[in-house]
Amino acid sequence: xxxxxxxxxxxxxxxxxxxxxxxxxTYPFDVIKTKMQTNSYQTSYECFRHxxxxxxxxxxxxxxxPLILFPIDRAISYKIYESMNNKNINPFFSAFFAGFTSSIMxxxxxxxxxxxxxxxxxxxxxxxxxxxxxxxNKDNIxxxxxxxxxxxxxxxxxxxxxxxxxxxxxxxxxxxxxxxSLISISCTWIITFPLDTIRVEQQIxxxxxxxxxxxxxxxxxxxxxxxxxxxxxxxxxxxxxxxxMLVYENVKKIINERTLQT
Numbered sequence: 001x002x003x004x005x006x007x008x009x010x011x012x013x014x015x016x017x018x019x020x021x022x023x024x025x026t027y028p029f030d031v032i033k034t035k036m037q038t039n040s041y042q043t044s045y046e047c048f049r050h051x052x053x054x055x056x057x058x059x060x061x062x063x064x065x066p067l068i069l070f071p072i073d074r075a076i077s078y079k080i081y082e083s084m085n086n087k088n089i090n091p092f093f094s095a096f097f098a099g100f101t102s103s104i105m106x107x108x109x110x111x112x113x114x115x116x117x118x119x120x121x122x123x124x125x126x127x128x129x130x131x132x133x134x135x136x137n138k139d140n141i142x143x144x145x146x147x148x149x150x151x152x153x154x155x156x157x158x159x160x161x162x163x164x165x166x167x168x169x170x171x172x173x174x175x176x177x178x179x180x181s182l183i184s185i186s187c188t189w190i191i192t193f194p195l196d197t198i199r200v201e202q203q204i205x206x207x208x209x210x211x212x213x214x215x216x217x218x219x220x221x222x223x224x225x226x227x228x229x230x231x232x233x234x235x236x237x238x239x240x241x242x243x244x245m246l247v248y249e250n251v252k253k254i255i256n257e258r259t260l261q262t
Contacts, residue, residue, distance in 0.1 A: 010255050015078030018248035019071035022240050027066065028059040029236030034117045036229030037200045039221065044232045055121045062116030064127050069109045077102040078248070081160055091164025092157055099156025103149040114203045147202060147210065151195035159188040163245070177249050178242045185241040189233055194226035 032047050041047035051058055077098040084094035116130055124130070163184040170176040201213045217225060 007259055010258075011082070012075040012079050013255060014082075014248045014251040016071045016075035017251045018078065018244045019074030020067075021247045022074070022244045023063065023066045023070050025240035025243055026236045027063050029232045029240075030113070031059050031061075031117050032232040033229040033236075034114055034200060036232065037197045038118060038204065039225070039228065044229075044235075047232075058117060058121070061119075061124060062113045062127060062130070065109055065112045065116075069105055073102050073105040073109075076105075077156070081164075082252075085164060090161075091168075092161030094164070095157045095160030096153060098160060099153040100149070102156060103152035106152055107149070110199065111203050114200055118204050147195055147199045151192050151199060154195070155188050155192045158191055159184045162187055174246060174249075177245055181242045181245045182238060185237045186234070189230065189237060193230050193233065197226045197228065 031051070032044055035041060035047050035051070036044060041050065080101055081091075081094045081098040084097065085091060112127075112130065112134060115134075116124065116127065119130075163180045166180040166183060167176065170180065197217075198210065198214060201217065202208065202210055205213060221228075
């Protein structure tokens, strides 16, 4: 393998490491978030306590899929983001294209994990059984595609765009990476969380139209119910995002230093 090819492959590594760290630090919280979005519980604590007592394995049910796909997704989308930034394109535009690319892999991944989490314990026969059933119902795999594409694009644009612009005006150090991450992830979830709730609704009720699901939920629970599950998301997003971006920035620095030495 020549030096140029090696450098290209290494440029995907920061995003890959960021994705890997994020799965390990977020998945149990995603379980609580998904359960809250289906109005199965009144509070996050009630949800956590009940699941621990009745089905503790649910906190890692289906994690195999994001462990494989999410790091690859981040490796590709963050590479696109960095490549466009290096051409002096505004981070918001770079993030927009990265988010669109990310949604292609994210939608089937979210469909699998959402259904794995929402299956009853006695009906879950492992991830391979779930994948087999999913492939027999291919039309459902991309249910919620446009919802999740919108959420992914908006989320990526807001997060990476805000993050990149803040990083531009602050000194490059770990403290400012943490600050940039916290501000960016807060803005992202507050704006996009209702879209994620609608996505979950459609992926567990694939036969219903989106507008029907939105109207039904609004009439029954009100507007703020679309934010049901936001607390566990923020609770896991703050540490996971800061850890992920610290991993990302420091791996990137190591690779850049190695590149300069060769």
